[in-house]
Amino acid sequence: MTIHAISIEAPVKRKGAMRALAGVRTAAGVLLLALAIPALAQEAPDALVKRVSQEALQIIKTDPKVQAGDQARIRDLIETKLTPHFDIDRMTALAAGRAYRSATPEQKKRLGEEFKTLLIRTYSSALNQYRDQTIDYKPLRADPNATDVIVRTEVQKAGGSPVQMDYSMQKGASGWKAYDVVVGGVSLVTNYRDEFNGTIQASGVDGLVKLLSDKNKGGAAK
């Protein structure tokens, strides 16, 4: 499994670093730094999901500004903590379907930006709803060399049936990124496909961008 592969690898590399330390201190510093970067990028997908969701939950539970509903603070946290771990381009492409291919680069960029905001706000509000509940992380069942895996988690509600929350993840140049979240069997990306299709048919990609942007500015859904 992926975790094992990494934990075996890391000590070997560190041993190399130790030897360097004994020699030239500065060189060792540089070497350690160089080793740390790939180690971070190679964080196993299940470990990544666990770390990021726990961090997010922790912030939701403890940050006074977030609890007071400070939008700027929430947005800032989302940008720095959550967004880097989602493959927004892929999600947008999946949700927008055929129309995405014929969209201009400018349209794709704006659509991605707005969709990102909506997704992350939705994800945070879902996490917030389940803040008092515990998350179980299921062991990852995947080939160590797999580049596309599903990380399964289970949100345990006190006294209720648990809700499955699964993350579809793909490995890219900058490590693992989620491209779909499936809650209780409901795929977020699939769900948006219907909405996007309808709007694109009626008012084009620009119409969809405008609708998303209105929604993100706080206009209530109708």
Place this chain on the structure above:
Amino acid sequence: MNDVKGAPTISRAAAMLSCIALLAGCAAAPSRDDPFEPMNRAAYAVHEVVDGNIVKPIAQAYVDYAPRLFQKGISNFFGNIDDLFSFINGVLQNKPEKAGHDLGRVITNTGFGLLGLIDIASEAGIPKGNEDFGQTFGYWGIPQGPYLFIPLLGPTTVRDGTGWVIRAYTTPIGYIPDVPTRNILWGIGYLNERAQALQAESILDQASLDRYTFLRRAYLQRRQYLVFDGAPPPPKDDDE
């Protein structure tokens, strides 16, 4: 809802509506799953007004102000009836292990948990099933049929709605001889159900561009997932 047939009246109306829709629905075919979309959207609009102004505020007040222990007891009591139906449907789907768990839960909670008010079985770690008639029909290979939105009851399909009607006619609540008691239980059961949907609803509000469309796809995805016990076949994608 003034007698045992009170609740099913709604679905009879639904059945009638869908007959009308069958005649009228040919005008537009917006979605494969939702051939009656214009009618459903009208029903949804009615639902929004009635639910939003009356039912939802009551359900919210219930969640906010009713004693936690009371809410818990109510939710357990109706959960016990769910377990009974989960057992029956586990048998109908030839899932002896699941059915066994559910039967064990019903016996434990009915016998030792004050007719289900206390969920001892969960404390004891007996897993709770969630089978229902709609899932059984799906398991048997019956297609879901057209999507339907019924005011005050929410999203369903012809298949799931049929399952709902069977349950409404067979639930033990309907066999309680004292009419006022029975009616109160119908009412509380409805409130309990509505209250439990509030959380998911707030996420839906945040997530959706068009609530009708979003709810429809979420409902259909969820049902498909349940029919296949969490491992539905991958959806047929025409493109990415």
